[in-house]
Each structure stands twice: as C-alpha cells, then as structure tokens.
Amino acid sequence: MDQQENVPESFADLISRHSARLTDADARLLDVLIQDPIRGAMENGKDVSFRAGVHPASAVRLARRLGFKGYPEFRSFLQANLLEGGGDFESSAARMVARLVKAEEGGLLGSVVDGEIAALNAVRKTVSDADIRSFSERLRDGRRILLFGRGHASALSALVTLRLVRSGYDAINVAGQVDQLPELLWSLSKEDVLWLFCFRRVAPLIQEVRRIAAERKATTLVLTDLHAARIDPAPDRHIAVSRGEPGQSQSLVVPMTIANAVILDLAAIDDGRSIRALRELRSFRAETRLKID
Incomplete structure (x- = not known):
C-alpha cells in the first residue's frame, strides 16, 4: 500500500x-x-x-x-x-x-537518549543567554524566592530550591508546604520572586497562585513546556520550551538544563554571593557532627 x-x-x-x-x-x-x-x-x-x-x-x-x-x-x-x-x-x-x-x-535506551539529545539541541534555537539572564537578575534582586510546581514539576521545584539555598538565597519550595500555602502567599510582597514550573497543563491552583502574586506585585518567573505556555495574567518573565516531540521521553532534562543555566548565571552576577555560600556550607558540614545517611 x-x-x-x-x-x-x-x-x-x-x-x-x-x-x-x-x-x-x-x-x-x-x-x-x-x-x-x-x-x-x-x-x-x-x-x-x-x-x-x-x-x-x-x-x-x-x-x-x-x-x-x-x-x-x-x-x-x-x-x-x-x-x-x-x-x-x-x-x-x-x-x-x-x-x-x-x-x-x-532499542529502548538508544531511543530515550536520542530523544533527549534532540530536545536539548532544540533548546539552542529557542532559548537565549538573554532569556537566562532575565531570570537570574530577578532572582539575585529578590528578598525571598518561592518556587512552586505540581506533578512532575514539583520534583524540579524541590531540586532548584535546594540549589538556591546552598547558594545563599532565602528560597522556599512551596510544593513541599502546600498546607501553608495561604500563609506563604499572604506574606508575598513586591520584593519577592515567585518561580513557577508547569508541564503539559497549567493546574487551576497554579493559575490562582499566579493571580495572587500579581495582586501583591511579586515578580513572577515561569518555566513551562509548550503545552502549558499560557499563563494568565502573563508573568514578568517566561521561558517556554519543548521537552520533545510525541513519542520522545518528555522528561525533566530540558527544564532542568535551563534551571541549571539560570543558577550558574546567577553565580556569575551576584558578586560572589553564591561562591561564598557554597564555601561556608562546606566548612559548616566539616565542622559539625551532623551525619545524615
């Protein structure tokens, strides 16, 4: 045929x-x-x-x-x-x-690797260093950083929060404290930064969090895939990128790569704050008896 x-x-x-x-x-x-x-x-x-x-x-x-x-x-x-x-x-x-x-x-492994490579190569054409800098500058200047994602995106928000804390920033993973969501959002101000992660669709809760942040004039950064690109009201800065074509893995490799680039760029522009914090954390670990398996 x-x-x-x-x-x-x-x-x-x-x-x-x-x-x-x-x-x-x-x-x-x-x-x-x-x-x-x-x-x-x-x-x-x-x-x-x-x-x-x-x-x-x-x-x-x-x-x-x-x-x-x-x-x-x-x-x-x-x-x-x-x-x-x-x-x-x-x-x-x-x-x-x-x-x-x-x-x-x-082969299964080969197809997953090929899909990730293709998706990462596409990022070169759709996300610029200026896009990365637009995120890192606002993180640097924020009093406090709240990060929030639902579903698979919650894993990414937790990991990025950990990296920001290690870099000396006051960062809170809201996804891990949903029971305190009203209190955290009530305390938002124009000096704070909200970083949202959305994949495949924008959950109603994410939309409501964004609405409250806009009312309180907090800076909102959003990292989404193309399926979840529409956020209302529009965020202050938004990076929307494909995580792969249908039949590819649609994993967190692409958004994690972008988040890693943002954190690395942050270390380049925050006058040594990230580097000092990492050194101090290493010394603190060596001096204490906190042995966590």
Whole structure:
C-alpha cells in the first residue's frame, strides 16, 4: 500500500472508506481496536484476533480488505496514527506506548537518549543567554524566592530550591508546604520572586497562585513546556520550551538544563554571593557532627 497517497488521514476515515467490504469478523476486530487503540497499536494480529474471539487469520484478512499488504503494515499504520494523534498524548498511557513504538527499531535506551539529545539541541534555537539572564537578575534582586510546581514539576521545584539555598538565597519550595500555602502567599510582597514550573497543563491552583502574586506585585518567573505556555495574567518573565516531540521521553532534562543555566548565571552576577555560600556550607558540614545517611 502506498502510505503517502492512499492512507486516509485517520483510522475512522479508513474504516468509512472500506465499510461496504467488512464482514462480521472484521467488525468484531475493529470494535476491539477502537475500544483500546493504544493496546491495539502494540499487539500482533494473532493477539487482536484472540481478544475479538475470531479466527487467528481474521486480522490478516481485515488488513488486506483495508488495503494493506498484511497485518504488520496495518499495525504500522495504527502506530503512526498514535504517534501523530495529538490529543491522544494527553493520556500518559498513550505517551508511554508511543515511546515504546519509537523504541522498537533502535532499542529502548538508544531511543530515550536520542530523544533527549534532540530536545536539548532544540533548546539552542529557542532559548537565549538573554532569556537566562532575565531570570537570574530577578532572582539575585529578590528578598525571598518561592518556587512552586505540581506533578512532575514539583520534583524540579524541590531540586532548584535546594540549589538556591546552598547558594545563599532565602528560597522556599512551596510544593513541599502546600498546607501553608495561604500563609506563604499572604506574606508575598513586591520584593519577592515567585518561580513557577508547569508541564503539559497549567493546574487551576497554579493559575490562582499566579493571580495572587500579581495582586501583591511579586515578580513572577515561569518555566513551562509548550503545552502549558499560557499563563494568565502573563508573568514578568517566561521561558517556554519543548521537552520533545510525541513519542520522545518528555522528561525533566530540558527544564532542568535551563534551571541549571539560570543558577550558574546567577553565580556569575551576584558578586560572589553564591561562591561564598557554597564555601561556608562546606566548612559548616566539616565542622559539625551532623551525619545524615
């Protein structure tokens, strides 16, 4: 089958085009595939036939009736639709299956590494040193820094908070103190900095935190991926960057790299504050008997 010219844009179009030729067994197979398209894109024809309760060869006959040479080619079509399906990637299960599909040819570890490298290389074209400096200057000048992220972003906010504290800054990981959120936000002032981390979507709680920060005139910095790029009201400084294409790992490597660059640049412009704090912390650790495993 000529994939460029003859394959319809969607699975629904494909079924509609050949509906007059489909048998009862075909209908049972299609029902199984439609009910769970993620699983269907990963299984072979024999497995799909078994779940549909039809003869093992039925999946092959269905594929040929739909215009494919055999079931492997039909399965490749299903996988391509999954990878290009857009909305399906709001499902974490669909994103994982898409990564497994991409990993089949080059190996799992290799596909993850390749995806991370591609995403990091894209950062060079979308984030500039001036963007990094716009964050680090405001962190340097803030009285206090509050960091907040939900879901996977909470792990990043915790790590960045730790690095800022070690660099001598009064930083608080709000994600670890949600029960004190009203008190922390109530104490915000125009001298403070709020750093938000958002991936895939902006949670209503993040939007409300941003709204309160705007009312209290605190400087707001936001680091998001492209899916969560819309923040209202608009933050004072915003870096939005892709964490990878559909089927790639969508990990924290890209935003963590940006955060690392911000902290490194901060050390370059804060008149030795970060360096002194790191030295003092090292001495403090050596002098005390605090042994934490």
